[in-house]
Amino acid sequence: MDTILVVNAGSSSVKFQVFAVEGEGRLQRQIKGQMDGIGSRPRLRASGPNGDPMADRAYPIEAVADVPAAMAVAGAWLREENSINPIAVGHRVVHGGPDYSRPVLIDHGVVSRLERFVSLAPLHQPHNLAPIKTLLNTRPNLPQVACFDTGFHRDHDALADYYAIPHQLHTEGVRRYGFHGLSYEYIARRLPEVAPDIAAGRVIVAHLGSGASMSAIKDGKSVESTMGFTALDGLAMGTRPGQIDPGVVLYLISEKGMSATNVQNFLYRECGLKGLSGVSNDMRELETSEDPRAAFAIDYFVYRVGLNAGMLAAALQGLDAFVFTAGIGENSATLRARIAQKLAWLGVAIDPAENARHATRISRSESRIPVYVVPTDEERMIAQHTLALLMNQQSPSQHRARVS
Ligand code: ADP
Numbered sequence: 001m002d003t004i005l006v007v008n009a010g011s012s013s014v015k016f017q018v019f020a021v022e023g024e025g026r027l028q029r030q031i032k033g034q035m036d037g038i039g040s041r042p043r044l045r046a047s048g049p050n051g052d053p054m055a056d057r058a059y060p061i062e063a064v065a066d067v068p069a070a071m072a073v074a075g076a077w078l079r080e081e082n083s084i085n086p087i088a089v090g091h092r093v094v095h096g097g098p099d100y101s102r103p104v105l106i107d108h109g110v111v112s113r114l115e116r117f118v119s120l121a122p123l124h125q126p127h128n129l130a131p132i133k134t135l136l137n138t139r140p141n142l143p144q145v146a147c148f149d150t151g152f153h154r155d156h157d158a159l160a161d162y163y164a165i166p167h168q169l170h171t172e173g174v175r176r177y178g179f180h181g182l183s184y185e186y187i188a189r190r191l192p193e194v195a196p197d198i199a200a201g202r203v204i205v206a207h208l209g210s211g212a213s214m215s216a217i218k219d220g221k222s223v224e225s226t227m228g229f230t231a232l233d234g235l236a237m238g239t240r241p242g243q244i245d246p247g248v249v250l251y252l253i254s255e256k257g258m259s260a261t262n263v264q265n266f267l268y269r270e271c272g273l274k275g276l277s278g279v280s281n282d283m284r285e286l287e288t289s290e291d292p293r294a295a296f297a298i299d300y301f302v303y304r305v306g307l308n309a310g311m312l313a314a315a316l317q318g319l320d321a322f323v324f325t326a327g328i329g330e331n332s333a334t335l336r337a338r339i340a341q342k343l344a345w346l347g348v349a350i351d352p353a354e355n356a357r358h359a360t361r362i363s364r365s366e367s368r369i370p371v372y373v374v375p376t377d378e379e380r381m382i383a384q385h386t387l388a389l390l391m392n393q394q395s396p397s398q399h400r401a402r403v404s
Contacts, residue, residue: 003030004386005078005086006379007071009127012038014070018084019383025391027383031082035070042070044077054082067130088143090386091132092182092378094124094231096148098173101155103385105393106132106144114146120173121230123268143393145386149231152181152188153215153222160224160315178215178225180207182378187325188220189381190374194360198370201320204312206305207376208335209326210238210281214305216312224315226308232267235304236297238281241271242304273297283328283335302335306342319346319369324362325376336362340371 002021007014013036019027031054033046042064046055055077064070078084091106097117104110111133118125132144154177161175184205191199203217212235216224226234226242236242249267252258258266274281277297279289286294313319322343328335333355340350340363347368355362363371 008092068134071131090382095121150177152185153178176228183376186381198321202316208328
């Protein structure tokens, strides 16, 4: 059985999924796992296609001290205990910088170029690149593909790509990139199946998870995003503030004496729902909390989604549909209903029963703007890109021979 391994490496965890390649390039998920607690309390967990547990093991801290070690342990488990020997590995890489708008087959030259973008995403890029470099050295003949969170947004018009700062900084890479691109691309590809009427229209997709952003999509292509140079901008998130006046950052430095590292930690880890509520960064906990600050944090989140929807509708010069996705968007009927109220002026009317049962279409038939819930699947998107690049590399007959 040919398989594709998808890797999403962060600072303290490596998530992975294995897809079997079936006839005509269909991908069947086989294994979903993660090694978390890297450098603290390493633990490997994995489940099969129906969520059935396959592994749950703790490791001594010295056995899994960093991301390459985690990759090695997970790789050995896949190879030795599950006979998984992938034909290619697809990696989630947060930043493709100005250069990469499409996934790319990795070689040492690509890695060098991607290392230039470490300064654009210091918390993510080095961890994304670590397993790539390890595999390039240990398995030089194994095809690896980098898929970028920024890629789907790279065709934005210059007006959406620039900050109003001197051009030299734009040339250096200080641009409004936008993120969650693999999620938006997956949704854009699903729309012709789930909502063919609006797939070619003007759609706002709200990816509402721990990280949250919204994208304006026209005819299946991203035209605007609430995120910019980093994944800090736009909506308030679990621990990130979203849109904030840069003057606040200056205040933290000049009046609070905070260093760049302190400000970075503060903005990535202490703000957003967590900072506002003082209770939790987790929407489920906020929804069940009695603390008025938790309620205020939810109000703030909803308000900001509404404001940003107005902005994106302006970018699209109208609106034909609204789509919810990711942890909050897929699972919280309450949040969806509250956000929909903020969109009533645009012509949104939710059907409470359809919303409560998490139907694909949750708006009333008379709603001027139809509203959908479409579960995202970034890993499948990565696997699809990886397979597509692999097939392009080989002649079709060679590929058929491999997958048959
Ligand atoms: P990420 O992939 O960015 O870590 P997810 O897309 O998994 O995030 O979303 C995580 C968020 O979704 C958390 O805030 C979590 O509380 C929220 N969430 C998940 N399920 C529900 C639910 N049933 N009701 C409300 N929020 C939920």
